[in-house]
Amino acid sequence: MLLTKLHIPVHGNNIVHRPRLFELLNSGLQRKLILVSAPAGYGKTTLISYWIGQNNIPAVWLSLDKGDNDPSVFLSYIIKGIQTIRHDFGQGAFRLLNTPNSPSVESIASLLINELLSINQNVLLVLDDFHQIRNNEVLKLITYFLEHISVNTHIVILTRSDPALSLSRIRSQNQLVELRSAELGFTANDIFVLFNKKLKIGLSRDDAYVLETKTEGWIAGLQLAALSMHGRDDLSEFVRDLKGDNRYIMDYLIEEVLKIQTDGIKDFLLQTSILEQMSAPLCNTILKRSDSQVILETLENENMFVIPLDNERNWYRYHHLFAELLKQRLYSKNKELIRELHDAAGEWFKNNSMPLFAIDHAIETRNFEKSVAILGEMAEELWKTGQHATLMKYGDFLPDELIKKNTNLSLYYAWILIIAGKNQRAEQFLECAGKITNDIINHKDSSYEAVQFNKRILGKISVAFACLYAKTAFPQNTLNYCKAAMVNLTEEDSFWNSWAWYSIGWAEEVSGHISESIDAVEKALYYGKKSGSIYLITTNAYCVAYLEQRMGLYTSAYRKCSELLREYNAGDNPEISELDPGLGQIYMCIAEIECMRTDFDAAFEHIKVAYTLCRNFSNSSVKVWVRLIYSLILFGRGDFDGIMQLLVETEDIINKNTVSPSARAIYIDMKGKQLVDNNEYENAHRFFKMNGLSPEKEISFVEDRGFFSFVILLIKEGKNKEAETILSKLEIMLQGAKWIETLISVKIIYAILQKNAGDNKKAVICLLKSLELASDEGILMPFIFYYDWIKDLIPDVYKIQASEKTNIPRDLTEKLKQAIEKRNKIIRKSLKAELSTRELEVLRYLSGGLRNKEIADKLFVSIDTVKTHVRNILLKLEVDSRLRAVKKAKELGLT
Amino acid sequence: MIIMKGKIRIVIKGHLDKEWKDHFEGMNISYEAGSTILTCNLKDDAHLHGILEIIRDLNLTLISVNPIEDETGSIVPEFQNI
Numbered sequence: 001m002l003l004t005k006l007h008i009p010v011h012g013n014n015i016v017h018r019p020r021l022f023e024l025l026n027s028g029l030q031r032k033l034i035l036v037s038a039p040a041g042y043g044k045t046t047l048i049s050y051w052i053g054q055n056n057i058p059a060v061w062l063s064l065d066k067g068d069n070d071p072s073v074f075l076s077y078i079i080k081g082i083q084t085i086r087h088d089f090g091q092g093a094f095r096l097l098n099t100p101n102s103p104s105v106e107s108i109a110s111l112l113i114n115e116l117l118s119i120n121q122n123v124l125l126v127l128d129d130f131h132q133i134r135n136n137e138v139l140k141l142i143t144y145f146l147e148h149i150s151v152n153t154h155i156v157i158l159t160r161s162d163p164a165l166s167l168s169r170i171r172s173q174n175q176l177v178e179l180r181s182a183e184l185g186f187t188a189n190d191i192f193v194l195f196n197k198k199l200k201i202g203l204s205r206d207d208a209y210v211l212e213t214k215t216e217g218w219i220a221g222l223q224l225a226a227l228s229m230h231g232r233d234d235l236s237e238f239v240r241d242l243k244g245d246n247r248y249i250m251d252y253l254i255e256e257v258l259k260i261q262t263d264g265i266k267d268f269l270l271q272t273s274i275l276e277q278m279s280a281p282l283c284n285t286i287l288k289r290s291d292s293q294v295i296l297e298t299l300e301n302e303n304m305f306v307i308p309l310d311n312e313r314n315w316y317r318y319h320h321l322f323a324e325l326l327k328q329r330l331y332s333k334n335k336e337l338i339r340e341l342h343d344a345a346g347e348w349f350k351n352n353s354m355p356l357f358a359i360d361h362a363i364e365t366r367n368f369e370k371s372v373a374i375l376g377e378m379a380e381e382l383w384k385t386g387q388h389a390t391l392m393k394y395g396d397f398l399p400d401e402l403i404k405k406n407t408n409l410s411l412y413y414a415w416i417l418i419i420a421g422k423n424q425r426a427e428q429f430l431e432c433a434g435k436i437t438n439d440i441i442n443h444k445d446s447s448y449e450a451v452q453f454n455k456r457i458l459g460k461i462s463v464a465f466a467c468l469y470a471k472t473a474f475p476q477n478t479l480n481y482c483k484a485a486m487v488n489l490t491e492e493d494s495f496w497n498s499w500a501w502y503s504i505g506w507a508e509e510v511s512g513h514i515s516e517s518i519d520a521v522e523k524a525l526y527y528g529k530k531s532g533s534i535y536l537i538t539t540n541a542y543c544v545a546y547l548e549q550r551m552g553l554y555t556s557a558y559r560k561c562s563e564l565l566r567e568y569n570a571g572d573n574p575e576i577s578e579l580d581p582g583l584g585q586i587y588m589c590i591a592e593i594e595c596m597r598t599d600f601d602a603a604f605e606h607i608k609v610a611y612t613l614c615r616n617f618s619n620s621s622v623k624v625w626v627r628l629i630y631s632l633i634l635f636g637r638g639d640f641d642g643i644m645q646l647l648v649e650t651e652d653i654i655n656k657n658t659v660s661p662s663a664r665a666i667y668i669d670m671k672g673k674q675l676v677d678n679n680e681y682e683n684a685h686r687f688f689k690m691n692g693l694s695p696e697k698e699i700s701f702v703e704d705r706g707f708f709s710f711v712i713l714l715i716k717e718g719k720n721k722e723a724e725t726i727l728s729k730l731e732i733m734l735q736g737a738k739w740i741e742t743l744i745s746v747k748i749i750y751a752i753l754q755k756n757a758g759d760n761k762k763a764v765i766c767l768l769k770s771l772e773l774a775s776d777e778g779i780l781m782p783f784i785f786y787y788d789w790i791k792d793l794i795p796d797v798y799k800i801q802a803s804e805k806t807n808i809p810r811d812l813t814e815k816l817k818q819a820i821e822k823r824n825k826i827i828r829k830s831l832k833a834e835l836s837t838r839e840l841e842v843l844r845y846l847s848g849g850l851r852n853k854e855i856a857d858k859l860f861v862s863i864d865t866v867k868t869h870v871r872n873i874l875l876k877l878e879v880d881s882r883l884r885a886v887k888k889a890k891e892l893g894l895t
Numbered sequence: 896m897i898i899m900k901g902k903i904r905i906v907i908k909g910h911l912d913k914e915w916k917d918h919f920e921g922m923n924i925s926y927e928a929g930s931t932i933l934t935c936n937l938k939d940d941a942h943l944h945g946i947l948e949i950i951r952d953l954n955l956t957l958i959s960v961n962p963i964e965d966e967t968g969s970i971v972p973e974f975q976n977i
Contacts, residue, residue, distance in 0.1 A: 809949055
């Protein structure tokens with residue numbers, strides 16, 4: 001980090017005090033935003049730093065540059081900046097930010113805003129040179145800040161162009177004070193004060209007016225004019241001639257200023273203009289001289305547009321506009337010299353541990369080989385500290401062919417490409433990197449160290465490949481790469497080992513080797529904890545819990561999730577549990593287990609937390625999961641409108657992203673069931689076909705659940721044989737893998753099949769079997785989920801349980817009864833609210849067996865009106881005949 | 896999206912030295928009644944924004960930005976739909 005960026009710029013002694021501007025600025029202390037928007041050279045920085053200094057306002061200053069277009073870099077500077085007035089501020093957030101998989105920047109921003117609230121005084125956050133910011137994420141962050149900051153915090157933006165921050169809204173809320181060039185420009189009076197009182201150049205009132213007209217009050221122009229007046233007697237003449245020929249005023253003035261400098265100073269000025277920031281040792285090196293410190297201090301004293309960047313006078317920069325003018329003069333002179341200067345500067349920055357500047361200088365002279373070489377050396381560091389946008393920016397800019405020759409850069413660039421979902425692009429770089437490292441390892445002349453070093457790189461490349469294929473569903477490829485990775489990685493590479501084991505876990509799950517999968521993910525969790533990566537810890541902890549849950553080991557899964565949450569709440573960063581999308585998965589797991597045990601109220605509370613946490617999660621599959629589990633819980637609570645809404649959201653995510661096959665399968669099941677429940681058979685068929693389902697299709701372990709609704713559709717259409725084929729495939733597969741959770745559902749669907757075939761006795765036996773499976777852990781949700789299809793069998797199940805010897809405990813059937821009754825009550829309530837009084841009346845007459853004509857007579861209305869009521873009733877009860885309506889009304893206790 | 900492409904003419908108030916040619920990469924500098932005329936072949940929108948930024952950073956006064964018509968009288972900038 002460059003702490004010079006946080007330095008409040010020192011203003012010289014020659015400041016003209018302008019009370020009018022101070023008044024404006026002071027009024028900004030009651031607003032959220034002070035916007036100082038004017039071209040270069042209007043004294044924006046000077047005014048604000050002077051105002052802050054005179055009024056002793058606690059201020060955080062950040063001088064922005066192009067490099068701040070990375071949200072995590074930007075936020076890190078903000079935190080470091082606030083730490084200059086509150087040293088203990090945002091430490092947790094800072095640690096979180098500088099990890100490879102940090103929580104979303106927005107959640108960190110909200111954390112910071114909460115912390116800012118605790119600072120009980122006015123704080124000014126000054127963002128200088130804001131026009132350098134183009135990154136949308138950073139702009140969004142500022143918008144978010146502006147919306148949420150407390151009355152104590154004020155943002156000051158200094159910029160050359162108005163920022164894209166929905167200013168009109170802030171303006172209309174009267175939360176904005178604006179200072180523009182009209183306010184900032186010097187009046188003739190200001191000019192008079194500057195020249196006579198401050199600079200002690202005798203200037204007449206008339207000359208001051210002429211200068212005001214000619215410079216339009218532009219302060220940089222005035223300052224240059226003052227510099228070129230140095231030592232002249234004929235001031236009035238100079239002022240009169242100024243800009244007489246319509247030339248660009250700066251061209252004219254800079255010539256005049258340079259004219260009166262010694263050759264040594266002139267060279268110094270021109271040649272150092274290529275530097276964004278300069279120190280004496282740096283200038284000494286590139287100019288091959290030894291007196292730079294003296295020159296810099298002299299320039300500062302003479303108001304030569306040199307701005308110190310720290311109190312120690314170590315670093316300086318030129319005023320941006322002045323630098324532009326100098327650079328232009330240098331460029332028109334000696335191209336070869338410019339290259340030499342950049343090379344020397346790059347070399348110095350590299351040797352002084354400021355590699356990003358070295359890269360920029362190399363890029364200036366289009367020396368991409370060098371840029372790639374330096375970037376390659378620091379790629380791991382950039383990645384480790386979460387500066388992904390920076391790495392991505394250089395990776396996208398530099399030529400692919402050169403990057404491919406650099407294994408280190410290829411590896412880390414590919415890794416962030418994979419995270420960003422750009423798999424195809426990532427693959428090219430990994431392939432090249434893999435080939436190069438392999439060649440070195442296998443070459444007979446390679447040294448032992450080189451071989452060892454490259455083996456580790458190869459190990460990491462293999463992990464990246466494994467993850468790449470894990471996302472694209474080739475389990476064998478993933479396993480092969482993981483094997484290769486394990487051979488080459490060392491025990492210290494915790495992060496990579498964790499990812500490798502995670503990928504193995506995934507591949508084993510797809511192949512149906514569940515206990516192997518759990519073992520692998522447990523190892524991934526172990527290495528994840530060792531690496532300290534929050535993402536790896538939460539993701540792997542979730543995976544273990546998820547797999548155990550599938551096997552029906554609810555108690556263990558639930559305990560693991562609760563323990564992890566407890567660990568976080570008691571750890572160094574308890575605030576994480578309110579932020580980390582990874583923990584959203586843990587809440588989701590807890591909610592699902594509670595839902596499966598029909599504890600819908602607790603599940604509802606937890607899924608809401610999970611839903612909020614996962615909102616900004618980079619992993620689209622998790623976003624799908626959380627919505628589907630949410631729908632399942634709403635199903636248990638009888639909220640069908642909520643389900644519709646969630647399914648629409650889910651569909652949108654699936655259409656726009658690649659999601660895992662298992663998440664997709666659950667979506668197919670939920671959406672399919674909705675279509676079948678609504679008797680939309682044709683649509684259901686089309687939907688299943690579109691998703692590639694057919695009785696002949698091979699079923700994999702991650703897609704099993706997608707078939708459930710499809711089978712029910714087949715049963716409904718009397719295609720029992722086809723339904724049975726699929727069910728038996730599912731049963732064999734799930735029994736082998738001990739996937740108790742889904743096996744329960746399969747047995748219930750078997751019961752539906754038997755019932756449909758007319759064999760209620762067999763159907764009840766199937767239900768008893770599934771209840772037995774459910775009894776250990778109380779997995780009752782499937783019975784609620786399929787309740788509408790099995791409700792007439794349930795009384796027999798209760799009867800057998802009560803009279804005969806079974807392995808089903810009484811508690812379980814009691815709990816099932818309660819859950820069913822509770823849900824019916826909710827549906828009854830909502831239906832009652834939906835049916836009008838008239839419709840309820842008609843419904844009661846229907847139940848009494850009355851015909852339309854008789855009802856019409858009773859209610860003194862026409863037959864057509866009765867028919868309309870009946871139609872509405874059928875619609876609202878979601879049934880297709882009067883008989884069914886009567887039956888449903890009776891079940892729900894409506895009549 | 897529409898992309899600005901083709902020849903473009905930018906008018907700036909005052910007289911900008913020819914020496915600035917390198918700064919405005921690949922642009923031609925000429926003069927007309929107290930104004931500086933910059934012309935060039937535009938690569939894309941980003942190119943145009945880059946030029947406007949240089950003008951802003953030097954605090955030059957921008958008077959106009961226009962596409963140039965060729966001999967046949969038709970507008971050269973192609974408005975490409977992508």
